[in-house]
Amino acid sequence: MSPANTREEVLEAAANLRWEVGPNLHDSLMEALYTDAARITDRVLSRDDARPAFDLDRTIDRLVTSRWLGFPIMMLLMAVVLWVTITGANVPSSLLSSLFLETLHPALKQAAAAAGLAWWLDGLLIDGMFLAMAWVVSVMLPPMAIFFPLFTLLEDFGYLPRVAFNLDRWFKKAGAHGKQALTMAMGYGCNAAGVVATRVIDSPRERLIATLTNNFSLCNGRWPTQILIATIFIGSLAPPALAGLVSAGSVMAVVLLGVGCTFLVSWGLSRTLLKGEASAFSLELPPYRPPRILQTIYTSLIDRTLIVLWRAVVFSVPAGAAIWLVSNIHLGGVSLAEHLIQGMNPFGLLIGLNGVILLAYIIAIPANEIVIPTVLMLTVLSVGLPGVGEGAGVMFEFDSASATLGVLEADGWTLLTGINLMLFSLLHNPCSTTLYTIWKETGSVKWTAASALLPIAMGFLVCFCVAQVFRWLGG
């Protein structure tokens, strides 16, 4: 028998035998490997099997996952974190903004004038790029620098996985993972950071769901918009004593709508677009340990705050340039901004917004923080209010709500515009910083596009419906 012949025969025999070994060969092999590994460790590792009389971990676990105390403890902690963030961020925020906007900006303008810089270069660089960047930094940095370390401390202590444990059942109904509660909470600080935080979800499908729906958590950059618009349009409807309460209530309603959208969209995605993604739930509840405070503050500042801030700065600079350019480039004697506003106005009005708001959301895509200043600047530009604002392409804000209301009403804003702006601020594409982060995290253009198009389509739909109902009611 020649060797070639033998080889043929062996292969033939093997080919016939493969039907005999059964469908689970690989599984049995794997199981045997794991079992062997486990047996070896059991032999060399001695464990203290006796359960101690008092186990601190177990006691804490009983408390934070108990039927009666579990949820109150969770809400209390969340409220404390938010309260510390909001009150703590006020002072540094106003310091930064007076430094950047009231001191540095005029100083730069003067220096440019002294150096004899061409008007368009001065406008593009200082009024466009610098101002956008300064605005983003001063509004974004302080709350993030407080929120993220606090959140990381809770994570380090080991409490956050218990939150996921308590809430998982509801997320499961929406096809999501309990840990999505954590990425949502992180999203209230910053959506880009929330998207990065989805790394804690190790099941591919659930992670994508958490990534695509993070935008429905109202981020730090959108809270001021909500509060401002609620105060001047909705709070003013109530008697002065109740105004604060009513406007706060309406902001809360938007936040809750966001939570509702998160569950609804998660449910929809897990049954349609993401049906095919692999999924495997697992949730480890690590032992508690004293948080390492200094290390936590350091890493959360470096890993979360600075990375996100840097991305926001990188995106806000070109956006600042775009904002200035659309206001200063003219086609046929009229500025590009006015052309665009006129072009989008019919659609904007149809859905109860207007051309200015749509354009502002397009050119202020890098950060939600600069949407209101852009809206104000564009409104003054398109209505042509003399002596108001800082000039074409220069973003600004008023100190008083009534001055803001005056400018907006001059452009025909109504209660409907206010309500729809609040809704659209929740339901629109994520800022470019978040989109870039989604693209980095998923490595997929498809999912990045989906995460942008889905909320914006929902926003148009919701605004359109609200506008129809509002007009039908004769508002």
Add this chain to the structure above:
Amino acid sequence: MIELTGPILAVSAALAIYFLLRPGRGWLERWRRRLRLSDRVLSEDALKHLYHCEYEQRVATVQSLSGALGTPVEKVAGLVQRIEAGELATSEGASLRLTPKGREYALRIIRAHRLWERYLSEETGLKEPDWHKRAEQQEHRLTSSEADALAARMGNPPFDPHGDPIPTQRGQLPPRRGQPLTSLEVGERARIAHLEDEPEAVYAQLVAEGLHPLMVVQLTHLSAERICFWAEGEEHVLAPIVAANVAVVPLPREQPVEESLESLAVLEPGEEATVVGLSPNCRGLERRRLMDLGLLPGTVVTAEMRSPVGDPTAFRIRGALIALRGQQAANIRISSRRQVA
């Protein structure tokens, strides 16, 4: 003021033309390719039908083909002519037969189909009812080298998730095995070898019952109206016409019963048990994850606490506290459930 009307118009026109005519991926090109595909799909489906008839020793005719493809007989006649012209099949009287070349072609399609089903069941989150539908489309798109690469990546699996053998690269298949569930005697034990995935409604019913290949069943009752059997600790009742779509291989009677009846899902906080194994129903990523966590035969698992809303439950597994959902725990078989000392 900077005037820019002209350049913008020129650039947008150029972009539109580029997307329409882009070589290889342009919209025009894609549309033409789609038209060409549908003809091939029909003849490949026809070859598959001829092969299945041959494997099950039935006679294939133009009528049976028309029924299987859901296409009118007149159209099938033209199709048969094309197939014969390609020397893939010959007709003898009314019956149609594959030529060796046609058989090889059919096996290639079947290989792609079953590999794809296997891939969907192991590496994606799609559930049973979607596997067949998607594989019906993918089989026409996978080239044979792609199918080989896919098989190699999955470790050359011999069977698809329905229990059907996947033809080897050289087109080999084992002889048909299994007999209908309805042919068992009362009291006889057997292992499920295959669940027929067509018609869809019947398959959906089998899946809803929780049946899957490798499950051990024991017949308890058989009459013209219904058939009752035990499987993994539950009693199932099916209409005989549905049960006929389940193929089983009888087990020797003397072999001891090793199937455990309880799953981890029944464990209450404060109880522990020993893992016997994972249900075959738990596949792919999920299975690997559970094994990674240490849920292997012999591991002792203690239920520690339950979420305030009832699900998930946290289990102490090899020293770590891991939360599992009820649905997952139901796939982990246990024995010797007891109170923690």
